[in-house]
Amino acid sequence: MTRIVAGTAGGRRLKVPPKGTRPTSDRVREALFSSLEAMMDLDGAKVLDLYAGSGALGFEALSRGAAHATFVESDKRAAEVLKANARELGFGNTVIVNRTAEAFTSAESDVYDVVFADPPYAVGDEELGKVLSGLAGKLARDAVLIVERASRSGEPLWPDLVEPLRAKRYGDTAVYWGQVRSDG
Known part of the structure:
Protein backbone atom coordinates (compact mmCIF):
# COMPACT_ATOMS: atom_id res chain seq x y z
CA MET A 1 0.00 0.00 0.00
CA THR A 2 1.28 3.45 -0.94
CA ARG A 3 0.05 6.40 1.06
CA ILE A 4 0.76 10.09 1.54
CA VAL A 5 3.04 10.38 4.59
CA ALA A 6 2.24 13.90 5.86
CA GLY A 7 0.53 17.21 5.18
CA THR A 8 -3.06 17.97 4.20
CA ALA A 9 -3.52 14.55 2.58
CA GLY A 10 -1.44 12.64 5.15
CA GLY A 11 -2.52 9.02 5.54
CA ARG A 12 -4.54 8.97 2.30
CA ARG A 13 -3.91 5.99 0.01
CA LEU A 14 -2.69 6.21 -3.56
CA LYS A 15 -3.70 3.87 -6.34
CA VAL A 16 -0.70 2.22 -7.97
CA PRO A 17 -0.53 1.13 -11.63
CA PRO A 18 -0.98 -2.64 -11.95
CA LYS A 19 2.53 -3.22 -13.31
CA GLY A 20 5.62 -1.47 -14.60
CA THR A 21 6.11 0.97 -11.71
CA ARG A 22 8.08 0.92 -8.49
CA PRO A 23 6.58 3.44 -6.06
CA THR A 24 9.00 5.12 -3.69
CA SER A 25 8.54 3.48 -0.30
CA ASP A 26 6.92 5.45 2.53
CA ARG A 27 10.17 5.20 4.50
CA VAL A 28 12.28 6.68 1.70
CA ARG A 29 9.68 9.37 0.97
CA GLU A 30 9.50 10.36 4.62
CA ALA A 31 13.29 10.72 4.85
CA LEU A 32 13.49 12.50 1.49
CA PHE A 33 10.85 15.08 2.44
CA SER A 34 12.32 15.60 5.89
CA SER A 35 15.60 16.57 4.23
CA LEU A 36 13.90 18.62 1.52
CA GLU A 37 11.85 20.63 4.02
CA ALA A 38 15.04 21.33 6.01
CA MET A 39 16.55 22.83 2.82
CA MET A 40 13.60 24.83 1.54
CA ASP A 41 10.02 25.89 2.15
CA LEU A 42 7.70 23.91 -0.13
CA ASP A 43 4.89 26.46 0.27
CA GLY A 44 4.16 27.83 -3.17
CA ALA A 45 6.75 25.64 -4.92
CA ARG A 64 3.08 19.51 2.13
CA GLY A 65 2.29 22.89 0.54
CA ALA A 66 3.58 22.93 -3.04
CA ALA A 67 1.42 25.18 -5.22
CA HIS A 68 1.50 23.09 -8.40
CA ALA A 69 2.79 19.76 -9.68
CA THR A 70 3.35 18.53 -13.20
CA PHE A 71 3.46 14.74 -13.54
CA VAL A 72 5.17 13.17 -16.57
CA GLU A 73 4.50 9.50 -17.26
CA SER A 74 4.97 7.65 -20.56
CA ASP A 75 2.73 4.67 -19.72
CA LYS A 76 -0.90 5.40 -20.60
CA ARG A 77 -2.32 3.16 -17.82
CA ALA A 78 -0.10 4.82 -15.22
CA ALA A 79 -1.17 8.27 -16.49
CA GLU A 80 -4.81 7.23 -15.96
CA VAL A 81 -3.96 6.16 -12.39
CA LEU A 82 -2.31 9.57 -11.85
CA LYS A 83 -5.51 11.31 -12.98
CA ALA A 84 -7.57 9.13 -10.64
CA ASN A 85 -5.22 9.87 -7.71
CA ALA A 86 -5.40 13.63 -8.36
CA ARG A 87 -9.23 13.48 -8.40
CA GLU A 88 -9.40 11.26 -5.31
CA LEU A 89 -7.06 13.53 -3.35
CA GLY A 90 -8.81 16.69 -4.55
CA PHE A 91 -5.65 18.19 -6.05
CA GLY A 92 -6.77 20.35 -8.96
CA ASN A 93 -3.40 22.09 -9.11
CA THR A 94 -1.89 19.35 -11.27
CA VAL A 95 -1.00 18.76 -14.89
CA ILE A 96 -0.59 15.17 -16.05
CA VAL A 97 1.42 14.67 -19.23
CA ASN A 98 1.46 11.31 -21.04
CA ARG A 99 4.89 11.58 -22.72
CA THR A 100 8.40 10.33 -22.22
CA ALA A 101 10.53 12.35 -19.81
CA GLU A 102 13.02 13.10 -22.60
CA ALA A 103 10.32 14.41 -24.98
CA PHE A 104 8.81 16.51 -22.19
CA THR A 105 12.06 18.12 -21.03
CA SER A 106 13.13 18.91 -24.59
CA GLY A 124 20.79 4.01 -18.26
CA ASP A 125 23.13 6.87 -17.47
CA GLU A 126 23.06 8.32 -20.98
CA GLU A 127 19.26 8.40 -21.25
CA LEU A 128 18.85 9.91 -17.76
CA GLY A 129 21.65 12.37 -18.54
CA LYS A 130 19.72 13.62 -21.60
CA VAL A 131 16.61 14.13 -19.49
CA LEU A 132 18.51 16.03 -16.79
CA SER A 133 20.33 18.14 -19.42
CA GLY A 154 25.72 5.24 -9.37
CA GLU A 155 25.34 8.99 -9.33
CA PRO A 156 23.53 10.55 -12.29
CA LEU A 157 25.33 12.68 -14.87
CA TRP A 158 24.35 16.11 -13.58
CA PRO A 159 24.07 19.02 -16.03
CA ASP A 160 26.74 21.73 -15.66
CA LEU A 161 24.40 24.13 -13.85
CA VAL A 162 23.67 21.58 -11.10
CA GLU A 163 25.93 21.08 -8.12
CA PRO A 164 25.78 17.58 -6.60
CA LEU A 165 24.91 17.82 -2.90
CA ARG A 166 24.67 14.36 -1.41
CA ALA A 167 23.59 10.76 -1.83
CA LYS A 168 21.81 8.42 0.55
CA ARG A 169 21.29 4.67 0.20
CA TYR A 170 18.18 2.81 1.32
CA GLY A 171 18.84 -0.86 0.58
CA ASP A 172 18.84 -1.28 -3.22
CA THR A 173 17.65 2.33 -3.71
CA ALA A 174 19.83 5.42 -3.74
CA VAL A 175 18.63 9.03 -3.65
CA TYR A 176 20.89 11.68 -5.20
CA TRP A 177 20.49 15.40 -4.52
CA GLY A 178 21.58 18.28 -6.71
CA GLN A 179 20.90 22.00 -6.64
CA VAL A 180 21.17 24.72 -9.24
CA ARG A 181 24.45 26.54 -8.64
CA SER A 182 23.94 29.98 -7.16
CA ASP A 183 26.12 31.36 -9.98
CA GLY A 184 24.01 29.45 -12.57
Whole structure:
Protein backbone atom coordinates (compact mmCIF):
# COMPACT_ATOMS: atom_id res chain seq x y z
CA MET A 1 0.00 0.00 0.00
CA THR A 2 1.28 3.45 -0.94
CA ARG A 3 0.05 6.40 1.06
CA ILE A 4 0.76 10.09 1.54
CA VAL A 5 3.04 10.38 4.59
CA ALA A 6 2.24 13.90 5.86
CA GLY A 7 0.53 17.21 5.18
CA THR A 8 -3.06 17.97 4.20
CA ALA A 9 -3.52 14.55 2.58
CA GLY A 10 -1.44 12.64 5.15
CA GLY A 11 -2.52 9.02 5.54
CA ARG A 12 -4.54 8.97 2.30
CA ARG A 13 -3.91 5.99 0.01
CA LEU A 14 -2.69 6.21 -3.56
CA LYS A 15 -3.70 3.87 -6.34
CA VAL A 16 -0.70 2.22 -7.97
CA PRO A 17 -0.53 1.13 -11.63
CA PRO A 18 -0.98 -2.64 -11.95
CA LYS A 19 2.53 -3.22 -13.31
CA GLY A 20 5.62 -1.47 -14.60
CA THR A 21 6.11 0.97 -11.71
CA ARG A 22 8.08 0.92 -8.49
CA PRO A 23 6.58 3.44 -6.06
CA THR A 24 9.00 5.12 -3.69
CA SER A 25 8.54 3.48 -0.30
CA ASP A 26 6.92 5.45 2.53
CA ARG A 27 10.17 5.20 4.50
CA VAL A 28 12.28 6.68 1.70
CA ARG A 29 9.68 9.37 0.97
CA GLU A 30 9.50 10.36 4.62
CA ALA A 31 13.29 10.72 4.85
CA LEU A 32 13.49 12.50 1.49
CA PHE A 33 10.85 15.08 2.44
CA SER A 34 12.32 15.60 5.89
CA SER A 35 15.60 16.57 4.23
CA LEU A 36 13.90 18.62 1.52
CA GLU A 37 11.85 20.63 4.02
CA ALA A 38 15.04 21.33 6.01
CA MET A 39 16.55 22.83 2.82
CA MET A 40 13.60 24.83 1.54
CA ASP A 41 10.02 25.89 2.15
CA LEU A 42 7.70 23.91 -0.13
CA ASP A 43 4.89 26.46 0.27
CA GLY A 44 4.16 27.83 -3.17
CA ALA A 45 6.75 25.64 -4.92
CA LYS A 46 6.28 24.47 -8.49
CA VAL A 47 7.14 20.76 -8.71
CA LEU A 48 7.99 18.47 -11.62
CA ASP A 49 7.61 14.70 -11.09
CA LEU A 50 9.34 12.87 -13.97
CA TYR A 51 8.68 9.15 -14.46
CA ALA A 52 5.77 9.77 -12.10
CA GLY A 53 4.21 6.29 -11.84
CA SER A 54 1.58 6.61 -9.08
CA GLY A 55 2.65 10.22 -8.42
CA ALA A 56 3.70 9.52 -4.83
CA LEU A 57 6.50 12.11 -4.87
CA GLY A 58 4.53 14.91 -6.50
CA PHE A 59 1.39 14.29 -4.44
CA GLU A 60 3.48 14.24 -1.26
CA ALA A 61 4.89 17.65 -2.25
CA LEU A 62 1.38 19.01 -2.88
CA SER A 63 0.20 17.64 0.47
CA ARG A 64 3.08 19.51 2.13
CA GLY A 65 2.29 22.89 0.54
CA ALA A 66 3.58 22.93 -3.04
CA ALA A 67 1.42 25.18 -5.22
CA HIS A 68 1.50 23.09 -8.40
CA ALA A 69 2.79 19.76 -9.68
CA THR A 70 3.35 18.53 -13.20
CA PHE A 71 3.46 14.74 -13.54
CA VAL A 72 5.17 13.17 -16.57
CA GLU A 73 4.50 9.50 -17.26
CA SER A 74 4.97 7.65 -20.56
CA ASP A 75 2.73 4.67 -19.72
CA LYS A 76 -0.90 5.40 -20.60
CA ARG A 77 -2.32 3.16 -17.82
CA ALA A 78 -0.10 4.82 -15.22
CA ALA A 79 -1.17 8.27 -16.49
CA GLU A 80 -4.81 7.23 -15.96
CA VAL A 81 -3.96 6.16 -12.39
CA LEU A 82 -2.31 9.57 -11.85
CA LYS A 83 -5.51 11.31 -12.98
CA ALA A 84 -7.57 9.13 -10.64
CA ASN A 85 -5.22 9.87 -7.71
CA ALA A 86 -5.40 13.63 -8.36
CA ARG A 87 -9.23 13.48 -8.40
CA GLU A 88 -9.40 11.26 -5.31
CA LEU A 89 -7.06 13.53 -3.35
CA GLY A 90 -8.81 16.69 -4.55
CA PHE A 91 -5.65 18.19 -6.05
CA GLY A 92 -6.77 20.35 -8.96
CA ASN A 93 -3.40 22.09 -9.11
CA THR A 94 -1.89 19.35 -11.27
CA VAL A 95 -1.00 18.76 -14.89
CA ILE A 96 -0.59 15.17 -16.05
CA VAL A 97 1.42 14.67 -19.23
CA ASN A 98 1.46 11.31 -21.04
CA ARG A 99 4.89 11.58 -22.72
CA THR A 100 8.40 10.33 -22.22
CA ALA A 101 10.53 12.35 -19.81
CA GLU A 102 13.02 13.10 -22.60
CA ALA A 103 10.32 14.41 -24.98
CA PHE A 104 8.81 16.51 -22.19
CA THR A 105 12.06 18.12 -21.03
CA SER A 106 13.13 18.91 -24.59
CA ALA A 107 9.84 20.74 -25.29
CA GLU A 108 8.77 22.14 -21.91
CA SER A 109 9.29 25.80 -21.08
CA ASP A 110 7.90 26.17 -17.53
CA VAL A 111 10.28 26.80 -14.62
CA TYR A 112 10.34 24.48 -11.58
CA ASP A 113 11.55 24.81 -8.00
CA VAL A 114 11.77 21.07 -7.28
CA VAL A 115 12.29 18.21 -9.73
CA PHE A 116 11.88 14.55 -8.85
CA ALA A 117 13.21 11.97 -11.31
CA ASP A 118 12.51 8.36 -10.39
CA PRO A 119 13.20 6.47 -13.62
CA PRO A 120 12.80 2.73 -14.01
CA TYR A 121 15.99 1.04 -12.85
CA ALA A 122 16.61 -0.07 -16.47
CA VAL A 123 17.07 3.56 -17.63
CA GLY A 124 20.79 4.01 -18.26
CA ASP A 125 23.13 6.87 -17.47
CA GLU A 126 23.06 8.32 -20.98
CA GLU A 127 19.26 8.40 -21.25
CA LEU A 128 18.85 9.91 -17.76
CA GLY A 129 21.65 12.37 -18.54
CA LYS A 130 19.72 13.62 -21.60
CA VAL A 131 16.61 14.13 -19.49
CA LEU A 132 18.51 16.03 -16.79
CA SER A 133 20.33 18.14 -19.42
CA GLY A 134 16.95 18.94 -20.96
CA LEU A 135 16.05 20.71 -17.72
CA ALA A 136 18.52 23.55 -18.45
CA GLY A 137 16.58 26.80 -18.52
CA LYS A 138 13.61 25.17 -16.78
CA LEU A 139 14.99 25.37 -13.25
CA ALA A 140 14.39 28.23 -10.85
CA ARG A 141 17.30 29.82 -9.03
CA ASP A 142 18.37 27.39 -6.28
CA ALA A 143 16.04 24.67 -7.64
CA VAL A 144 16.53 21.23 -6.09
CA LEU A 145 16.77 18.05 -8.18
CA ILE A 146 16.25 14.68 -6.54
CA VAL A 147 17.02 11.51 -8.49
CA GLU A 148 16.10 8.05 -7.25
CA ARG A 149 17.88 5.09 -8.83
CA ALA A 150 19.16 1.61 -8.10
CA SER A 151 22.14 1.78 -5.73
CA ARG A 152 24.25 -0.11 -8.26
CA SER A 153 23.61 2.54 -10.97
CA GLY A 154 25.72 5.24 -9.37
CA GLU A 155 25.34 8.99 -9.33
CA PRO A 156 23.53 10.55 -12.29
CA LEU A 157 25.33 12.68 -14.87
CA TRP A 158 24.35 16.11 -13.58
CA PRO A 159 24.07 19.02 -16.03
CA ASP A 160 26.74 21.73 -15.66
CA LEU A 161 24.40 24.13 -13.85
CA VAL A 162 23.67 21.58 -11.10
CA GLU A 163 25.93 21.08 -8.12
CA PRO A 164 25.78 17.58 -6.60
CA LEU A 165 24.91 17.82 -2.90
CA ARG A 166 24.67 14.36 -1.41
CA ALA A 167 23.59 10.76 -1.83
CA LYS A 168 21.81 8.42 0.55
CA ARG A 169 21.29 4.67 0.20
CA TYR A 170 18.18 2.81 1.32
CA GLY A 171 18.84 -0.86 0.58
CA ASP A 172 18.84 -1.28 -3.22
CA THR A 173 17.65 2.33 -3.71
CA ALA A 174 19.83 5.42 -3.74
CA VAL A 175 18.63 9.03 -3.65
CA TYR A 176 20.89 11.68 -5.20
CA TRP A 177 20.49 15.40 -4.52
CA GLY A 178 21.58 18.28 -6.71
CA GLN A 179 20.90 22.00 -6.64
CA VAL A 180 21.17 24.72 -9.24
CA ARG A 181 24.45 26.54 -8.64
CA SER A 182 23.94 29.98 -7.16
CA ASP A 183 26.12 31.36 -9.98
CA GLY A 184 24.01 29.45 -12.57
